[in-house]
Amino acid sequence: MAGTNRSDENRTGGPAIILVEPQLGENIGMVARAMANFGLDDLRLVNPRDGWPNEKARASASRADHVIDAVQLFDTVEAAAADLAYLLATTARPRYSIKPVRGPEEAGGELRARITAGQGAGILFGRERFGLSNEEVDLADEIVTFPVNPAFASLNIAQAVLLMSYEWMKSGLGEGAAPRFQAPNVVPAAKEDLYRLFDHLEGALDTTNFFFPPEKRESMVHNLRIMLTRAGFSDAEVRMLRGVLRAFEYRIEKDQP
Amino acid sequence: MAGTNRSDENRTGGPAIILVEPQLGENIGMVARAMANFGLDDLRLVNPRDGWPNEKARASASRADHVIDAVQLFDTVEAAAADLAYLLATTARPRYSIKPVRGPEEAGGELRARITAGQGAGILFGRERFGLSNEEVDLADEIVTFPVNPAFASLNIAQAVLLMSYEWMKSGLGEGAAPRFQAPNVVPAAKEDLYRLFDHLEGALDTTNFFFPPEKRESMVHNLRIMLTRAGFSDAEVRMLRGVLRAFEYRIEKDQP
Structure with a gap:
């Protein structure tokens, strides 16, 4: 767990994104970019295939350098999640029906509630080819699955991270929260x-x-x-x-x- | 308008995704994939830089061939939107504060309400480099913006399409069958x-x-x-x-x- 406090002073405090054995540096970079878009910055890698650092990851991060620079490396999922109190596993199929299965929006709300309560929280994302193993899913508290078209269900890892990061951001905006810019109400003429x-x-x-x-x-x-x-x-x-x-x-x- | 009925019999009936002068075939392919993930299939291109068909688009669509095969090509935004009654424009910046601005979730609900009421609907996405022109935004009824981190706001086009497609899918899962938003009684002209x-x-x-x-x-x-x-x-x-x-x-x- 040596790494977990490395740059805590710069963290914005959102959930950790944990990629398990990611293969392509490009995907890691696109994940970093998606995280930065929605204010996340705690990226953890478990045994990336091509090692770390990875220049392809930096190139495809589109200047999300602060996320790339703060990446933490781990040998096991257990180590990557060690400091967390609440862990979600993303899966394409609800294989583990014994665990609670949430949609992304509900999961975003749950992450917000946990983190607001001072609990560390994170989300596991599996390998490009075959996702998470059963044993890895066992390590999580709950499962998140995406409401995809069953006939075309393959989300890539950066897309899955994007959707969760987006729902995390939305969970902080609350009901009826003002968008970033608001049309002035058009006042009808007298x-x-x-x-x-x-x-x-x-x-x-x-x-x-x-x-x-x-x-x-x-x-x-x-x-x-x-x-x-x-x-x-x-x-x-x-x-x-x-x-x-x-x-x-x-x-x-x-x-x- | 000639093309709009070309493959209507195979359509699933969601909003049209209109890409204005997309540059990279890879992005068009990733857009097609994101659409397929969430059950959309009406992709319209306005003057793609590298022409059409584009083998890079097909390659990066990850077998969303049904979307690629049904792509319609147009010379102008006006032509691409001609058969629609309700048109959203995605923008990153608050240039057009006079038009109503919605978040993606609210926009997904509004699209669902319009389409349920039998009104054709679509979403404009701008160029990779500089988005939509003022004149193009003028053609839309309302603006969608994403609740991104202001310090890192650049969503790529496939990510923006992914989020809107996702919110479209989610809008159909809501409580009961009743749409959460009510379409106005007056049906806008095509x-x-x-x-x-x-x-x-x-x-x-x-x-x-x-x-x-x-x-x-x-x-x-x-x-x-x-x-x-x-x-x-x-x-x-x-x-x-x-x-x-x-x-x-x-x-x-x-x-x-």
């Missing part, structure tokens, strides 16, 4: 300005053949007003529409013989 | 009809002094399109507005000296 737009439009159309035959004018005005009201135009939008009308009117007047 | 309204209005205004001075035309068109998109006009309403335009045009032509 009704008097909307009604002036009605009058302006209808008057302009009276100079054309739009309301034809004349007995249909009333229902056509009705439909125009319903539409313009439902759109909920703002003050600036109403002004823009009146500018459009003035432009047409000016053109019509200018062309009068 | 995008091709809305885009024709844009062209019609802008062309009519070009015959007036509305776009003055000329260097302001671009931003004025932008504001007009945002307003008309936000209004969510129905098919009948779009037809009514085009009738209004024709009435003004007819009057202008008739008065020509």
Whole structure:
């Protein structure tokens, strides 16, 4: 367990991501990038096939160097998970139905609850080719499985890490949390300005053949007003529409013989 | 529009994934794989840099051949979205704060509600290097952004598609069969009809002094399109507005000296 405190002072405190015998450096790098996207930085490798450090991992991490630099290396899953109080195992199939099986969103919430309570938590991800062994899954408290299309179920390791990292991030945003940027509510124009737009439009159309035959004018005005009201135009939008009308009117007047 | 019915009989009916000028075949393949993982199969490409078909795309799709085989190719975003009633644009930055901004989960629920109500829906994803242009975002109804770590916000295109595909799948698993979101009662017009309204209005205004001075035309068109998109006009309403335009045009032509 020597490694676990190496850079704790820089940790953001999310769950550890533990890759068991990853084969391709590119995948490790893409995992690091996905973690960085969602604020995770505790990456642990159990016997990576091509050793460590791995320049292909760094290259494919797209500048998530802080994750790559803080990687910890372990000989066994037991050692990698030694300091954790709560361990999830990701599997493609719910092989171990004796253990609780969670979806990613629920797992994200559980991770958040554990970590908020001061418990170390982590997630195991298996080998590219055949995932986790039964014995490795035995080491975990619970199983996470992904709601994939059964006919096309193979998620690669970086995708699986991405989805869990994303659900971790989401679990901290809470119900109804504001997105990173929020559209200002469009404030509808005062009704008097909307009604002036009605009058302006209808008057302009009276100079054309739009309301034809004349007995249909009333229902056509009705439909125009319903539409313009439902759109909920703002003050600036109403002004823009009146500018459009003035432009047409000016053109019509200018062309009068 | 010609291509949109090509393989409808084999579609599973989820939202269309529209990639705008994707550069790398590998990314297109990884997008196809992510879609297949979560049951999506309507992939549309707007001017892929290296043309189509692309063997690198097929190779990196990991046997999601049914998605690759059904790819549709378009020259413009407008054409790619022409048959859709509801269009989301994914962006990393809050450029268009006037449009509603949703998180991926909420967007997944909204897509489910629209599609359950029989409305075609799709999601725009931008170029690897610089995303979507302002004009492309203008074509969408709403924006989706991902709750990423602000210090490390770059999601690659396949990851962004993966998260949206995942949330699409999850939106169908919800409590009971009832969609969690209710589609609005007014069914928006197909995008091709809305885009024709844009062209019609802008062309009519070009015959007036509305776009003055000329260097302001671009931003004025932008504001007009945002307003008309936000209004969510129905098919009948779009037809009514085009009738209004024709009435003004007819009057202008008739008065020509």
